[in-house]
Amino acid sequence: MFSTLNLDLRPGNGLGIFEIGTSLWAVIESLRQRQHAFPQVQVKFDPDSSVTTPIILHLRPHIDLLFSGRYQRLHTICLRKLRDPHPPVTLRYKEGVVSSPEEVLRRVGVSRTFGPTYQGDDLRYPGVHFSFEDDSALEGGKKNSLDDRTQEVKRVLISQKLPDGAERDALDEVVGCAAMNGQIVQALVQIHVGVTLKLHQTSKPLVIRIGETTAQDLTLDLGAPLRVYYKEDDRMGIHSGSETSPDTRMPETEYFYNYFQYGIDFLLSPSHVVKKMLLHTNIPGSPLFQRYNRCPWEIAGEPEDDEDETPPSRPFYDRFEQISRFMGHSEPPQPMVLNRTDDQDGLTLPSPTTRLYAYDGIILEVTEASHVACVTLF
Incomplete structure (x- = not known):
């Protein structure tokens, strides 16, 4: 019945x-x-x-x-x-x-x-x-x-x-409406600086800076995160130039603030300052689909002069090749291959692998269809 x-x-x-x-x-x-x-x-x-x-x-x-x-x-x-x-x-x-x-x-x-x-x-x-x-x-x-x-x-x-x-x-x-109140309508990325968030029906943008914004600032501006995750995965450390051995390294105390509803993760240092940001595109068919809301990010370029308030930018829906050239690279760097389904038994996707392209201050995670699934600022 x-x-x-x-x-x-x-x-x-x-x-x-x-x-x-x-x-x-x-x-x-x-x-x-x-x-x-x-x-x-x-x-x-x-x-x-x-x-x-x-x-x-x-x-x-x-x-x-x-x-x-x-x-x-x-x-x-x-x-x-x-x-x-x-x-x-x-x-x-x-x-x-x-x-x-x-x-x-x-x-x-x-x-x-x-x-x-x-x-x-x-x-x-x-x-x-x-x-x-x-x-x-x-x-x-x-x-x-x-x-x-x-x-x-x-x-x-x-x-x-x-x-x-x-x-x-x-x-x-969709034209702006009540259901969008408090949601991000633009996330303007400035490499080496941070991100400026514009929220629907909020006049003053939020500026979140790497190395300056604190965990308390995030909580006051964006509310409490949906999850706090203490960083344990250090597999990327092998690519670091540091000579510190695992035996003498200080215990890891970095942690993430996960704002799934905004499509953003913040990595905070042991001193509770933003160290890294991850902005997610929520692409259907990709391994991270539906874990995060779509963050409408744009990567800002250099302003033409001190009075230029609207510098050129490249949005999330542009292809990777366009974004790479916009950042001044005629040829992209050598990528690393990532398969996010390796740790998820039973999950099968047509295109499970992505490629990580590292630039100075920013990493782009790119799907096989040449879409940018995630932007990491550090």
């Missing part, structure tokens, strides 16, 4: 627990906590351009969630198969039930609830529209008559409302 899936419809804003503008990372984290309600989830994306193309979460059998390509924000919600009883769906609008196992949502019911609208194959209102064609009709099946008041609604689509009433394109980015 399936329990009923109760969903409230909020045109232009959301459906049930899903809010337009929420990040992909936050939605999947929420689904992990509700596996009893959404036991089957599929992630669909284009493996050839997964950094910039939309991503779909399919929650069988009723809900499809479309996320924008670059900033991974919930763009469109599609509710379908309203009559499928596995599980049954009850759809509410304001204080009333518009669809349930006992009440079929039809054209006449939509008109009574939402009022008149322009003529067309679907009934369209700001932030929501109702379609009378199921998936088979979209593939070339027979269309229903517009004069049939008893037409059954097959799909409900919720998207952002635009001020001018224009239609949202599936490839558009």
Whole structure:
């Protein structure tokens, strides 16, 4: 016996627990906590351009969630198969039930609830529209008559409302909204300096400097980290020029502040000062996908003069070759190969290896598709 899936419809804003503008990372984290309600989830994306193309979460059998390509924000919600009883769906609008196992949502019911609208194959209102064609009709099946008041609604689509009433394109980015408050909209990287974070609905940017910003500063500006991890993995130490032997080395007391919700890790020294930063791109299909939210980083170049407030930069969605040339390197350095699945038994990915390209003050972790999965500043 399936329990009923109760969903409230909020045109232009959301459906049930899903809010337009929420990040992909936050939605999947929420689904992990509700596996009893959404036991089957599929992630669909284009493996050839997964950094910039939309991503779909399919929650069988009723809900499809479309996320924008670059900033991974919930763009469109599609509710379908309203009559499928596995599980049954009850759809509410304001204080009333518009669809349930006992009440079929039809054209006449939509008109009574939402009022008149322009003529067309679907009934369209700001932030929501109702379609009378199921998936088979979209593939070339027979269309229903517009004069049939008893037409059954097959799909409900919720998207952002635009001020001018224009239609949202599936490839558009989500316009700033309440769900994005406090989220990073830009992380401007300055090599040898640190990163400047611009947050949605926050006027003053946060400047985090290597060698200056403290653990207390991070907590005051960003809140408590979701996890504190004490550094134990010292495998990269073999590449260091230090002559210190393992027997005489002081005990390791460095630790990480993990801000998964921002897509950033900070390595802090024993004196509690930021020593290193890692900014994650959250690329679907990569080993670190969904561990971190996407951090929209940009690597800043040198300003033209002292009055240049907008120096050139290269964003996370550029290819590695473009970023390397931008940093002044016609040929990239010799990379090291990293396979993040080596420590994870049972995890199999089509492209599990990445390459680490080390420059002065920055390391780029690059996928086989030439996307930068992570930026490390030190």
